[in-house]
Amino acid sequence: MKALVSVKRVVDYNVRVQVKSDGSGVITEGVKHSMNPFDEIAMEEAVRLKEKGKLTEIVAITIGGAKNEETLRSALAFGADRAIHIKEEGDVQPLTAARAFAAALKKEGAQVFFAGKQAIDDDANQTGQMVAALLDIAQATFASKVELDGGKAVVTREVDAGLETLEVDLPAVITTDLRLNEPRYLKLPDIMKAKKKPIETVTFADLGVEKGAALTISKTSAPPKRSKGIMVKTVDELVSALKSKGLV
């Protein structure tokens, strides 16, 4: 059974993101990038399933400019068998990405599409769901446990009320949540070996996808400043303060 795993290059989670002075976005030049942490979890899960004999091939896929090749190299170091780079300079919105992934999934004949539940750059949390909708296949999002069994996947997901377990027919989209696993440390020798592996390059045109712009980002700004807190001495004072702000 083959799995396609999407991996996105994002500003490293340790970097404190700065808004550009003109408010057109955040500063990404000269800043360390790495694989979206939720996608690392997706990669780890795919590798574990392969180690258990539940998958036979893992294909990593990404969309973006030349620098995104690094992210695919990381995926290969994780244990992906192949890597596909959908080359596209410039921003790609979730719907376009989903169309490209859906086309690639179809072309590859993969049974599972793994993706992080969201990317930490735009926190859109849309692509996985859109892939499922475009292909009219099942989706199991926010997975905290994944079991593959023949033509089905049993996925546990964390919901407000507790844990929900879904059984979905394959092919399916599975998006991964934080507690699914703890990704392994990549070994430096594996990273080096991954640099020598071939990467297949395709374009949107090759996949029959037209780049769209359904969203317009009108402004990017830093989070609002937190106002100074107040100290209250009694519960009554607390209730009174909350009431005065219309919060209770």
Next chain:
Amino acid sequence: MSLPNYPAAPQLQQLLGERYVAAPERVERYEVLERGPRGHTGAVLLPQTEAEVQQILRLCNAQRTPLVISGGRTGLVEAQRPLGEPVLSLERLNRPLSLTLADGREFVWPAEAASGDAARDALLAWWTALGQPDAEGATVTVQTGLAVDALNDLLRPLNRMFPMEMGSSSAATVGACAANASAGSNAVCYGTSAHMTDTAWGFWGNGEPAGPCRSTPWTAPDPQRFAINSAQIDPAWGLIGSQGAFGIITRLRLRTYAIPAQREAALIPVADMVGAMRILDAARGRFGADVEEFEFISRSAMALVRALHGEAFRLPFAGDVDSPLFLLLQIKSADADADLAAALYEFLAGDLALPDEQIGYAPLAALKKIRHSITEASNARMRALGGGRLSFDTATPLAGFGEYLDAMRAELQRAAPDTELVAFGHAGVGGAHLHVLGSADRPVSAVGKTLTRLVIDVTLAHGGSFSAEHGIGSKWADEYLAHTPSEQLQTIKALKQAHDPHNILNPRSFGFDRLLAA
């Protein structure tokens, strides 16, 4: 409220009002040290201006009231332990004052945005309005009591840092670091906090203004000389690095450093420190000033960290690698696009011919967690064993550090086989932290004097210093007086007599109480 029996107590209370603290429940935390026996005091003084510091010193000189100085309360040599004296805490002098770019453009923090998010946002807004220029060469002027982490929170948006990396950076203050020439785990790259300090101002112990005091930027040390040695004060630096012996730093202009665009690190097993120091030479040869950290961790230290973190601990090797010592090598690059991982691998697998399974590679944060957990792990082990701990902080010139540490480990093992030795430290600057842990059956108190004698003898025999970077304080005053050449003692005695003739400041540090009486 009855006043403690300090001669200057009434005037001090009048000067400081409610910032003269005598309530036992508020004073208590100034009596408890990070390490060492508890002290006792009747009052804590909390000046909030430099002028108040000067007035306190003048009053205390007039009334011959000694003081103990308190910064972030992270010191490890008992300098801040009061034995009846009032504690002068600099914690209220914690404001950032100004940031100056290399071209002279200056931002002055307004009083209403002098701390926390507001201070950071005000600086960022100013920098953004300028078009976010390169801040290379920028200096930042701050009050002495600003914590290291708090300063870095301000600088980070400008991609700058004050690179004092240590476990206590949330509490340690920049003024105390500069006064003590503290060395972080990245001292091999940036030097001590004294080197990071461009200029310091303050007051001598007699209350006279001190400064501008200037240090020199860090350069790679001559291997035959000490890179760090807090048993030797450089009189030319004035307040900087003088450990509060002659005066108090109240304000500092600090150098800022670019936050590297990339960092990579690896854990390397080595058989001995002599071999480790050869690796340092090789790393320097390949990466030059981009060797950002070069730390050593003994097998026992690693075992304690593993025990501390339990199942969450992951040693970053393919198998279960065991080794007498591990090195943490960290390199950096200003180029976000450089293939730093490849460069590291070429060094490890190529230059050092390490087999792949001996290369301990993990995300930087995971490796740093190991290094910065050692003290906590040692504390936990000490509590579990119940036999106390002897702590040493020693240094030698780099050229002899490998032989020294191997000899020290062997000597301690021979002399006290029933104790546990936890060794770690700043191999890149020839600094070692040695923790000797006793057990309930064999407490270190029974062998404390013998082992202390041994450590000092072995250290001195290798041309080393019994105080690398923690300072002298009162903990090492006896050793300081016993092992410092008489001409050096005369020099610091003359400085003390010139600047603090009544021994008002930290009176037992360096053994000044005895040195001045002699």
